[in-house]
Amino acid sequence: MEAVGSCLTNKYSEGLPGKRYYGGNEHIDELETLCQKRALAAFHLDEQKWGVNVQPLSGSPANFEVYTAILKPHDRIMGLDLPHGGHLSHGFMTPKRRVSGTSIYFESMPYRLDESTGLVDYEMLEKTATLFRPKLIIAGASAYPRDFDYPRMRKIADGVGAFLMMDMAHISGLVAASVVGNPFDYCDIVTTTTHKSLRGPRGGMIFFKKDPVLGIELESAINNAVFPGLQGLDGARVEKILDMASITLNKNSVPGDKSALVPGGIRIGSPAMTTRGFTEKEFIYIAEFIHEGVQLTHEIKQAVTSGSKVQDFIKYVASSDFGFTAQVSDLRKRVEALTTQFPIPGL
Template sequence: MAANGSTYALSNSHKEMLEKSLVETDPEVAAIMKDEIQRQRESIILIASENVYQAIMPVHGRLMGLDLPHGGHLSHGYQTPQRKISAISTYFETMPYRVDLETGIIDYDTLEKNAILFRPKVLVAGTSAYCRLIDYGRMRKIADSVGAYLVVDMAHISGLIAAGVIPSPFEHADIVTTTTHKSLRGPRGAMIFFRKGVRSVDAKSGKETLYDLENPINFSVFPGHQGGPHNHTITALTVALKQAASPDFKAYQQKVVDNAKAIESKFKALGHKLVADGTDSHMVLLDLRQFSLDGARVEAVLEQINIACNKNAIPGDKSALTPCGIRIGTPAMTSRGFGEADFERVATYIDEAIKICKEVQGALPKEANKLKDFRAKVAGGEVAKINDLRQEIAAWCQGFPLPIEGWRMDAGL
């Protein structure tokens, strides 16, 4: 502050930015934010390590992760017969493990047999679209049998683990990684946890082998992969972690799981099939094959009625562009106050969308029934059922305020 009481070293334009609302200082940006807030207010949102790998493996080291169409993540070394999709599969030798096609559960027996043959340096236990619990104890035994590090990627479920509503991997893992902006509800970022102390003891000599993870991981993060710290992100993360330690957060995460079970039950009552026959976590994976539909078309209809979820590959799929599943998560709308009855209502809306999808696809001529034709048809405003559902859902969602509503009022939006 200057001697005359004015703000020190700020131009008039900067003072206006601090003292006036965004509507006054930048109406164009304010209008964009207002439109986006309105879109979110009227919508149902259902959207469900290389630093570590380089630290503990040389180039062409061996890694095993859950196959992407079976619920794994792209970053765990996904590749097709034609090309290496993930950069991880370019730098390292990767081999997938899979689920049992009948049960949808990870096939631990086959994983163990393949691990003995492949002898990976890293075994990754992590998913992006696997709705059941992982048997971390079994994964630990498999990793030990081949001398591999067990790396758990809990990015999608870290909030559930922090709240204690699903089992924790920390007892079993050598390294745990997570993003911080998914179920943990923090800023976009990541955390790496690693073990110190004794890794193993030789049965004959009693000699201890210590973990050597701290320095390699720290060096891999900086200067290996990252630049300077983002202090604003670190600050936001501390707030998120403080919130994650609260009773309110635990109650919220329990509601997330309860809501996922509620939508599972409703889908089953409506005659739908779920991958792995249901969920133990925050999402369900809907199998559309009985309707001869793909997730890309259902996703397109849902987008038009203000329901945001994503197409997703399921076990047995041949194409990632037109997979036969859609992934439906409960965290975002639970944050807005949805309860079990509300998610049952969401299931009925998705059921209606699938019926509309079937009708539109059947009405399109054979020569104009590609995905782009389908998308143009459902986005053209010609399908009355889509228009009616969009208005109904928009009106319903107005009763569930966004978490930022108080800030919106303060900003004049």
């Protein structure tokens, strides 16, 4: 917080170290260069082979910066479909709307999971890529609790003459700790945030091979498990009840969903609790609390008589007729009894 809130934020520093538009950036240059060296070292990268830009504010801007650097408007991209665990910035669109800037400026074709296995359907990805001929294939996800087959994706990308990019925002800490596959061995570009499993301040980074063709120079923190099949429930209702019980997570689409607003899953990130000192024992307690919250949500849903929509559920929960205050309060007390034993760093 001292660094992010310092006077360093009060100075324009457009450009790169040694190539600024404004003067008076000598100290900014020193710090940015140091950050670049540390970023490369964190992922065991040879600075002769890899470069890194540490200026993005977050992951989505980092991704869009990559797109505008190596693509032309309306070039084709392929990323994991949002309802199957992908990220909005990877090109998601609906039949009626181009939802993100990525799908507005570029033509996207999603690849999806094999719903029988829950794994990326690489065979279909290869067939679709052969027909669609994307210029960029994006690995990485927002809610896919499995590793990617980088060699297979590299082969597919080479087969259609595409760049291969990995958005490792949610697993970058695991990559740095070498407990999951290494995207740097196969990808042309790797993007990440710094504030998820890497546990740094908010920001983003773009790693790129020093290749003129591009035109642009732990284990306990397994992130973003997706819990589908919530006993006929949906993630929106579960999210609400768990929030009331001091458990913060978010609803998330899973394969087979028809609406991203009323999805069938929830997404759970563990890095923040890992930073606070949670071990496997505490995470078992958390899993039990979540399970209890899901069961409680089911009971509450059955008690709603005014309608079947999520809005009716939320209205009932906030009303004076809500008959589960004691149960929610009891769960919250037990959650807080556990979590308050592990103070938040800096507070």
